[in-house]
Amino acid sequence: MEYIPNMAITNMSIGELAYWNEWWKTGEFPKDDANLRDWSQSTFRWKPRLGETIENEEVIYVLRGPRRVGKTTLLKLRIKNLLEEGVSPENIFYFPCDAIETPRQLRIVIDNYLSQQRRPGEWAYLFIDEVSMLVEWQKAVKLLIDVGRFRDCTVILTGSHSIDLRKGTESLSGRRGKIEKLKYGTPDKILLPAKFAEYIETLEPKLSNELRGLWLLSLKNRKAMFLQLAHGRIPSELKRLALFTKELDLLLDQYMLTGGIAQAIHQYVSKRKIAEDTYNMFVGLMVRDICRWKHDENYARQILRRIFETISSHISWNQLREGTDVRDSKTAESYVNILKDSFVVTYYYQLNVEKASPDYTSNKKIYFQDPFIFHACRGWVYGKKAFELSQKFLSSPEDKSKLTECLVGNHLSRFMFNLYPSSLYDPSNYVFYWKNKKKEVDFVIQLNEKFLPIEVKYSDNIQKNDAKGIYAFMKTGRSHEFGIITSRNRLEIGKKYVIVPLSILLLLA
Template structure:
């Protein structure tokens, strides 16, 4: 027996000594004491009754370890034997052989205590192990992972994705994707976490259930407003207030807790998230100075159409290919999303045309804008940015982009091969006129969506939607407003904050 490894295991799994000790775990303590007690919905998508190897990836500091500890606590609360649950946090400079030794040490030393029942193995920050998938492959081929469900987490999202793809046939069989992505909480989760009365309404009308949200969304696509949406009309002012909070904090629990507790976000918190981004880029051999110059250019262009060349021209970066490479990396890190121009003829994206870039989460925007935006505290820069109505609209459009991507993924029947660039686009017509989004699921749904986060809607604001309908023959269009909720002949108008609850 490797006593050093077993000693580490005992330290990482205090519930082996006493199941109640999970309640003293710092992640659980912090969660219980936080203003936002977030239980991520993604937790409901794991099947712990089969021999499966899940990967759980996502940005750093988003709460992956907390989710794992929540799952462990749930298992213990369900009466699962403590020795059937193993957690191990990996450090840098660990090899696939070390991973194999950790799991074998656990299995060998708890064999009698587990009594032949299923075990649950949580491998945290496994991306610290270079070629970690080789260790899993070896254990699977040796039959050591029979009657086990494995969850492997990592913050190096690109490594986790690529490594998982190198385990064909050695992860078990599931109708749902085994590659889980944990992102900052959506606006609906944010509202449910902080708005007690709104949370009760969401539960009353089943808006916390994805199937019901999808039903409401499809009714909007069919030019209908369900009664459940009408019941939320009196709450639009409060939802808009929550949306302004969300534009400041994004969906990351630590940031939300700080902001709601003290009215600000500490500079050290901005630095923590910036260091995480820069650290991941460094591990991917990306140059920090090049990245900083590019981010300045992207922030100026966000929400507008641009090309790799136009982004390059505003910097001294030598090649537009370098720009494309960095943006691709930032997409894989879930920091940026890129939308391509839609062709109403081919019903596909025009990849050689200009693109539109959005930030996935408002706080990532504030972190990077604070980094390049001068010497003032990052929170002051963020607050000043949001004082401008146009800037508010830019970030709102980014939030809508992120939520449409997540909606398209949740509805997709092909999650294993999901690409949002095959479903979501923007549309350009005339010399310089656009529609913010086109949603085309390839199955007959082709809907233009325009974001107008402003107090007054004019007929000119509808030009894009009307032109798209005339160009394609489609009957519906969606206008996302600030507070207008109505069913018109040509379109459905719904407040952004209410729409975000449904997606």
């Protein structure tokens, strides 16, 4: 059954709630559900790795992620699987929060389901979609927790705005259920666009089998390979992957157009073009979120323009507002943080080597979270068709190199989150840049007790001069023995650095 977004419920009866839970009537997931119909007909049938980390325990999960990333599809795939595994249909509840307006209504909806539809004494699964659309949603959830309504329940709450969900979950501290039973640690999950590895796993079965055969899906193994590189050794797995650099390169070029957004990938793979409506829908939802947090659309556009103009450079908040109508640095910072909390951009600080922590007084380097988001925002900022603009942008080696830095930063951030999962995780505490008066390094991450410097290039013309920043960083005494310089296809050991194809580094992260 296709969901009608503007439908609002009135008395919140079980009869009304059945509209979103057709399996109560039929015993099976509806074959005409719009989300799963699109997924099943797509050339990119992505099953995020994240889904495997959600366990059927008495826990309240919070799933965050950008607009259009596939959170609702992930929930519905899970519901379909539960039904196929034999879970009683009455014990599965899905509800989209854009059908109501207040936390009180949410409390009544959930209470009505638990009282009138759920089978008494049996385990229940509740999927509450886009809860962040309700201001102070946590009040309803907290009250239900405090009266024991979520006993023997697995609850998943989703939302598209990080700051709202983070503040909401902070007020639920100590009330998230039996999180000590979780194998995967934190009940706070972030669904980001598909990583390059997930892109390959979903689109290319042959290469996917290679990744599995080389144990590249294991975080422990990927960390071990990073450490081998940090000691100047090329793992045998990477030598094997180097045989496929031609295929990986073609896929990476494609990924730089589509990013990890399923709808964009499907359109490009099937039609070699991404529809303008796909970009516009993302931007429209992004702008709606910006305005919801009482920020001005025009200021946001101007700040985004400055981010495009200064991308890959270190910049202060005051410098960022130059050439805009934004009056002060605090306002500029506020707009960037709204974009960060909407999963559009992120930023990194310079590493304070002595303290092994970010230098919060330093300038920032601001990057986009995903190529599709990058191109969608560029189309909006410059008032041009995003797909045509993206093709022109990627035809310039200089411009393309800026997007490769975004990719590396994003993938390193996700790698570090997997190493140190936490509801308080902030990429800027784990990924840095470094500079002194003359030299700099694009990215630095901490592996064990030392730091690994990574210089991003997308060329095979790697010279010793490209390692000058790495050499300077090594003089701090906190570096691993070797650094990494990315290339297009070269995989070899240099003097105190290892050259690794960009596509392979992204598969490791």
